[in-house]
Structures are given as structure tokens and as C-alpha cells.
Amino acid sequence: MESSSCFLNKSINQRKVVPDQRAFAFPTGYRGKRCPRKDAVAASGYVRWDGISGTPTLPAGTQIQRDDQVTFTTTQTVKAAGGVLRVPLVADNPGSAGNTDDGIALRLGTPVSGIPSTGYADTVAGGDDIEELETWRARVMERYYWIPQGGADPDYVIWAKEIAGITRAWTLRHYKGTGTVGVMVATGDPTHPAPGDDLVQAVRNHILPLAPIAGAGLFVFAATEKVIPMTIALAKDTAEIRAAVSAELNSLMLRDGVPDGKVYLSRISEAIILATGEVAHQLRAPVADVALGTTELPVVGTITWATYTEVSS
Incomplete structure (x- = not known):
């Protein structure tokens, strides 16, 4: 039987190894076990103009602004060719706010001769916020209990998730042949x-x-x-309830979505029930559990909002 002093020493040593909740209350001072918190990343992509006359040039360092005041800066000097001007840019501030859907208007901060004031976003993505505290904590704890095995499946998952923006990863052995x-x-x-x-x-x-295999094998x-896609009928149908249902369904996809898994109809209905304001609903589509490939x-597709039909008793 362990003495009280032995037990106390063991407890102290464990506390030195495994961080508790208080360690994460000061994320700027705590770095984790070779597992620093992922910094925010700025979005990058292109601003594009079509139907340009002549060969005007947009210089590097030009400020571009979205209608909601999010700003970007061009990173290269580019001359129009074939009526098209496509210029790389990066968001001035890191974070997901810089991600911009294709076709969204982007405007020149100052006029440039020969170039219309309004261009359009082209593949502006990759922006990511600073890692959420609980996500970071889970990674650190995963790292503490992880024993490197020289290229075992969990190693690749850990390595992949060290990159900002990646929160999930899976290893597939012999993916393109033996080894x-x-x-x-x-x-x-x-x-x-x-x-x-x-x-x-x-x-x-x-x-x-880090991997023990040659580059050609990775x-x-x-x-x-x-x-x-889904078809849903809500007994009480408002814009707010629809938004709540969509949010719950998106959360479900993150929780239950795994390769080779299934999205069950019962889980879809459960997510709809969790939406604030939901009274009753009818799930018209899909009509069967959805199987996922390897x-x-x-991803939640287009939701068609149908009319709820009262069932007479």
C-alpha cells in the first residue's frame, strides 16, 4: 500500500505533466507541450476585372476594400492581358472575416487609370481565426497522451492538425499502393x-x-x-427558426461527419428539434440514412422549406 507521502509526490508529478484548466486561462503565457496555440491566418486570393480595355497595370501595395470595410492589399504588380486583370491580394487583418465569396464586389481604395473602380473576388479564402481555447486545449491534451510511434496512423493526424486551419485529419494506409x-x-x-x-x-x-516515408509515398x-439537400416542414415557420435549424444541422455535420460513416435520419430530426423555437417538424428529405464514402x-445542401401538413387523428 502506498504511503501518503508517496501518493502526494505522485500527484504533484502528475500535475507537472498534465496541464489543468488554470493553465489555459492565460493562453498568451502557456505554450503547451510543443503545441502552441494556432495564430489567426489572413485570407488571400485574387481580385479580378473582366472586359478591360488596353493593358493598364495595378501596382503592388494597392488597397482594395469590401463594402463592409474589410480591406486587402495587392501583393504583386500585374498588367492586364486579353481583357482580364487578375491580381493577387491578402487581407490586411488575419481572421476568417477576410474570406470572401466569389463574385463579391471589391473596390479600389484610390482610382487607377484605365481600371474600373469595382472588381470582384476570385478565390479569396484561407483566413482563419485564432484557435478556439477549447480546441487548443483538446490538442494539447491529445499531445500529452500521444506517444510518437515513428509514423503510426495517429502521428500523421497530430502533424496535420498542427497547421492553422486544419481541425480534422485521417490516415489512410496503402492509399496509392503498398507502403x-x-x-x-x-x-x-x-x-x-x-x-x-x-x-x-x-x-x-x-x-x-517528420514522416518516415519518401515524399513520393505521401x-x-x-x-x-x-x-x-433537405426538405423540411416546420409547424411554426419563421426566419429565426429556420436560421436556428440551419445552425443545428451544421453542428450535426461536424459532430457526426466521419469518413465511411452515416448521417442518420433520426440524428437529423434530433438536430432540428434542438433548434430554438422549433415546435414540430416533418423531415421530407432525405428519406433514408445517408452513407458517406471513404x-x-x-455538408448541408439547399434546404427546401415546405408547408407543414397537419395529420388528422
Whole structure:
């Protein structure tokens, strides 16, 4: 039987190894076990003009502004060619706020001769907020209990998730033949979990010097989005309840979405019930559990809001 002093010493040693909640109350001072909190990342992409006359040039350092006052700066000097001007830019401030849907208006901060004041966003993505405290804490705890195994499946998952923007990863052994390794990665965005090419390449570059396999045997790729359209009838149907239902369904996709898994009808109905204000509903589509492929993650597709039908007793 252990003496009280022995038990006390063991407890103290464990507290030195495993961080408790208080360690994460001061995230700027605590770095984790070789697991620093992921910084925010600025969005980047292009601003595009079509139908340009002549060959005007947009210089690097030009400020571009979105209608909600989010600003960007061009990173290269580019001359129009073939009526098209496509200029790379980066958001001035890091974070997901810089991500911009294709076709959204982006305006010149100051006029430039020969170039219309309004261009349009083209693949402006990759922005990510500073890692949420609980997500970071989970990674640190995962790291504390993880024992490196020289390239075992969990190693690749840990390495992939060290890159800002990647919150989920899976290892696929013999992905492209004997001895090869596939690493599928995804973001925490329930509407667009598949990361862009630049982020996928960043994961590969990070893993290459750590992995025990040759570069030609490592395949890092984005998850495939399995879009699930739905038809839902709400007994009490308001814009606020619809928004709450959509939010709960997106959360469900993050919780239950795993490769080779299923999205069950019962879980979809449960998520709808959790929405604030929901009284009763009818799930018209899908009509069967949705099976996911080896490289697929679920995404809520277009929701068709139908009319609720009262069932007479």
C-alpha cells in the first residue's frame, strides 16, 4: 500500500505533466507541450476585372476594400492581358472575416487609370481565426497522451492538425499502393470543410520532414464534400427558426461527419428539434440514412422549406 507521502509526490508529478484548466486561462503565457496555440491566418486570393480595355497595370501595395470595410492589399504588380486583370491580394487583418465569396464586389481604395473602380473576388479564402481555447486545449491534451510511434496512423493526424486551419485529419494506409500513406484533412467550417490547395500543400510540407516515408509515398488531400439537400416542414415557420435549424444541422455535420460513416435520419430530426423555437417538424428529405464514402464528409445542401401538413387523428 502506498504511503501518503508517496501518493502526494505522485500527484504533484502528475500535475507537472498534465496541464489543468488554470493553465489555459492565460493562453498568451502557456505554450503547451510543443503545441502552441494556432495564430489567426489572413485570407488571400485574387481580385479580378473582366472586359478591360488596353493593358493598364495595378501596382503592388494597392488597397482594395469590401463594402463592409474589410480591406486587402495587392501583393504583386500585374498588367492586364486579353481583357482580364487578375491580381493577387491578402487581407490586411488575419481572421476568417477576410474570406470572401466569389463574385463579391471589391473596390479600389484610390482610382487607377484605365481600371474600373469595382472588381470582384476570385478565390479569396484561407483566413482563419485564432484557435478556439477549447480546441487548443483538446490538442494539447491529445499531445500529452500521444506517444510518437515513428509514423503510426495517429502521428500523421497530430502533424496535420498542427497547421492553422486544419481541425480534422485521417490516415489512410496503402492509399496509392503498398507502403504509401494518404492523409485526408478538413477544416472546422461545417459549410466548406474541404481546405484549399494552398492549405493542403502546407500540411504536406509540414509532414514531409517528420514522416518516415519518401515524399513520393505521401499523399495529402482535402476531404470530399458530400452535399445533402433537405426538405423540411416546420409547424411554426419563421426566419429565426429556420436560421436556428440551419445552425443545428451544421453542428450535426461536424459532430457526426466521419469518413465511411452515416448521417442518420433520426440524428437529423434530433438536430432540428434542438433548434430554438422549433415546435414540430416533418423531415421530407432525405428519406433514408445517408452513407458517406471513404473520403467524404457531410455538408448541408439547399434546404427546401415546405408547408407543414397537419395529420388528422
